[in-house]
Amino acid sequence: MSDLLKKEEPVLPSLPTTILPAIAELTASLGIPREVLASAEEIEYAWRDLPRELREIPPELRGELMARMCVAVSTGLFDGAMNYAWNAAVLQLRQKIRNFGLPVVARTAQNR
16 A cells, blocks of 8 residues: 555554443432443444544544544543534535635536
């Protein structure tokens, strides 16, 4: 694979050993079953596979919203993680519209 096509996979820290027990303590203190949130196994698998997904995002676009997405994944709040990823994508689309201008976007949309 050429260096131009090779994408850098970020190296994330290990999932902190305090997160999963903290989730259990939180649900217990609220009096709700632990099962209402993602299981420990789901969180561990998602965290393990997250670098592969982040590799597809150019490093210059891995900003604040991507950091928030990672924190949401580490706690099993996958719907929140999707919201952060979505918001980052929308912000990039808005920037592209500003860069190209509305007339170019309108012409592109008409041609489809």
